[in-house]
Amino acid sequence: MKTLIIKCLMALGLVLSVYSFNVQPVMAHGEKALEPFIRMRTIQFYDVEWDKQKFNVNEQVSVSGKFHVAEDWPVSVPKPEASFLNISTPGPVLIRTERYLNGKPFMNSVALQPGGDYTFKIVLKGRLPGRYHIHPFFNLKDAGQVMGPGVWLEIAGASANFTNSVKTINGELVDMETYGLSNGILWHIFWGVLATAWLLWWVRRPLFIARYRMLQAGMEDELVTLNDRLIGKSILIGVPVLVLAANMMTVNQYPNTIPLQASLDQILPLSAQVNAGVVDVETLKAEYRIPNRAMMFTLKINNRSDKQIQIGEFSTANVHFLNKELHVPSQVGSESMTAPEGLSMDNTAPIQPGEQRTMTITATDALWESEKLDGLVRDADSRIGGLLFFYDEHLGERFISSITAAVIPKFN
Amino acid sequence: MSVNISNRSFRPYTGEKARITRAYDYLILVLALFLFIGAFHLHFALTVGDWDFWVDWKDRQWWPLVTPLMGITFPAAVQAVMWEKFRLPMGATLCVTALLIGTWIARIFAYHYWNYFPINMVLPATMLPGALVLDAILMLSNSLTITAIFGGAAFALLFYPSNWPIIGMFHVPVEYGNAQLSIADLFGFEYIRTGMPEYLRIIERGTLRTYGQYATPLSAFCSALLCTLMYTLWWHIGKWFATVRYLNKI
Numbered sequence A: 001m002k003t004l005i006i007k008c009l010m011a012l013g014l015v016l017s018v019y020s021f022n023v024q025p026v027m028a029h030g031e032k033a034l035e036p037f038i039r040m041r042t043i044q045f046y047d048v049e050w051d052k053q054k055f056n057v058n059e060q061v062s063v064s065g066k067f068h069v070a071e072d073w074p075v076s077v078p079k080p081e082a083s084f085l086n087i088s089t090p091g092p093v094l095i096r097t098e099r100y101l102n103g104k105p106f107m108n109s110v111a112l113q114p115g116g117d118y119t120f121k122i123v124l125k126g127r128l129p130g131r132y133h134i135h136p137f138f139n140l141k142d143a144g145q146v147m148g149p150g151v152w153l154e155i156a157g158a159s160a161n162f163t164n165s166v167k168t169i170n171g172e173l174v175d176m177e178t179y180g181l182s183n184g185i186l187w188h189i190f191w192g193v194l195a196t197a198w199l200l201w202w203v204r205r206p207l208f209i210a211r212y213r214m215l216q217a218g219m220e221d222e223l224v225t226l227n228d229r230l231i232g233k234s235i236l237i238g239v240p241v242l243v244l245a246a247n248m249m250t251v252n253q254y255p256n257t258i259p260l261q262a263s264l265d266q267i268l269p270l271s272a273q274v275n276a277g278v279v280d281v282e283t284l285k286a287e288y289r290i291p292n293r294a295m296m297f298t299l300k301i302n303n304r305s306d307k308q309i310q311i312g313e314f315s316t317a318n319v320h321f322l323n324k325e326l327h328v329p330s331q332v333g334s335e336s337m338t339a340p341e342g343l344s345m346d347n348t349a350p351i352q353p354g355e356q357r358t359m360t361i362t363a364t365d366a367l368w369e370s371e372k373l374d375g376l377v378r379d380a381d382s383r384i385g386g387l388l389f390f391y392d393e394h395l396g397e398r399f400i401s402s403i404t405a406a407v408i409p410k411f412n
Numbered sequence B: 001m002s003v004n005i006s007n008r009s010f011r012p013y014t015g016e017k018a019r020i021t022r023a024y025d026y027l028i029l030v031l032a033l034f035l036f037i038g039a040f041h042l043h044f045a046l047t048v049g050d051w052d053f054w055v056d057w058k059d060r061q062w063w064p065l066v067t068p069l070m071g072i073t074f075p076a077a078v079q080a081v082m083w084e085k086f087r088l089p090m091g092a093t094l095c096v097t098a099l100l101i102g103t104w105i106a107r108i109f110a111y112h113y114w115n116y117f118p119i120n121m122v123l124p125a126t127m128l129p130g131a132l133v134l135d136a137i138l139m140l141s142n143s144l145t146i147t148a149i150f151g152g153a154a155f156a157l158l159f160y161p162s163n164w165p166i167i168g169m170f171h172v173p174v175e176y177g178n179a180q181l182s183i184a185d186l187f188g189f190e191y192i193r194t195g196m197p198e199y200l201r202i203i204e205r206g207t208l209r210t211y212g213q214y215a216t217p218l219s220a221f222c223s224a225l226l227c228t229l230m231y232t233l234w235w236h237i238g239k240w241f242a243t244v245r246y247l248n249k250i
Helices: A002-021 A036-040 A181-203 A208-216 A226-253 A374-378 B015-047 B063-071 B073-086 B091-114 B128-141 B144-157 B159-171 B183-190 B216-241
Strands: A043-050 A054-056 A060-069 A083-088 A094-101 A117-126 A130-140 A144-147 A151-156 A165-167 A173-175 A279-289 A294-303 A309-316 A319-323 A338-345 A356-364 A383-392 A398-410 B173-176 B179-182
Touching (some): A036 A374, A043 A130, A083 A094, A094 B183, A181 B128, A208 B015, A226 B128, A279 A383, A309 A356, A309 A398, B063 B144, B073 B216, B091 B128
Antiparallel strands (some): A043 A060, A060 A117, A083 A130, A279 A294, A309 A319
């Protein structure tokens, strides 16, 4: 039996050691885990840029961009009445020093309006050196995390050099890394010493068996002595007095304190950037061909501008399908989320000013599968949403329309 | 088989017997300490959770209501065993000490070294003053009813003032981003928590409103009332689960 157990343990050890040779760092934050219809029809990020990707501890870095809040918000997802623009990091390897929505600083959660257009900017400061995969993203209340495009950031330097000082309203400069730490430890030690003394007072005497036998024998008066009772009375009076005295001292030391702040920030959307009334797009049909990994849209486009326009890009859930004929600039640094030749159309001729055209465009790439967007056909809400980018003939002006439709799967 | 001992027939152990019973005491104490560190810490993390984890969750309304209410559970159960069977009035203090040992280990190793949060952002609350008073009231009164009413109430009422010396300085205001924040709020803004958006905090929400802007006394007295009931419930849970069957066989 003993030999068998040793053999089993050795086998288990061997299996575990094999795993230990193959440990890989985590490269993602579950950004593909959220259902496709939520990723495609809630927050639609675009033009997201980082001002740098290599910097030092204490150095600032910012990410800015735009997003459109989908009009066709999924019925099963609560409306974005409380949303939090966040940064996905493996712990606070950076700190967030500033955050803006439509140019206005905001500290709390914010209510967003479906159909609204917003710009954002987040300023961060390097805290711990390392290489990290970072996304801007929105926490949506009761819905989950909708990720923006991610990049790799490299922070150099030494964590010991990190500083984070903040000035209070009273003008006091405080170091956020250590503020209140020694005071907190001191109070925990103070009460810990008193508690330990009380425990030792009892532990120094015979405990369980002896006391149980004595209690059974009716010797209760010997188990709790007069001295014990005296100490108990001292605790009963002394501890509350100490607590109230310490509390009063703190109140006097910090007379101007405020409760935690928890208001919801209200920031109105910009004037329409998407669906601005220049190029109208109506989605007549969307069809997903599973074997080809191709989403085919039938669109009715009305060009109200005074310029001829062409479709340059379709973007959904941070995946960009580009029209290779147009050579539009890639929106993100990460090539892996862009299909540079992924967008094709049945009629490549520019849409003339005032022209109304019904056409078919096809977004084809393995990214539908690798980004787990093709799972849409198995969702209860199998509607797609995304942004269509039109450009004038000089690629100088851009018109953005949001499109949305129910998706019909083609299995063969 | 249990042994019936007649009144006043017990003589204190001496010699080898005393040494062995003492060793048994230490064995049980060490096991109990680890048990309470693990079990009470887990219970506390699952029930009080974020209110105790983060400095920007420790509000004046829900934190002083929820923490003592969930914190009095294990102390009541352990007191029931330790007092009724051994006349040891240290159950509450032992439990809360064990909780704090577990909490400090988690805050230093899990929160600070593993997840890089500054320790001052995750300072735990203390319930030791309330636990000491709870033990003292039980010993002096030898009554479940009195301990539940006065001890339970004291446990709740002492919670906020005993923690204000630790967290008060985190409520100093800061002007930041055209808004007024406490330093605690600023911790929540600056030190990024991917899975903890600001809206998850439960700060003065619901129908438990302030009374003339005094939120804490209202919460503390509400908690005191609930603690008297919670104490009684968990006393009986402790009593129900405890057995001295094995002790009787010694």
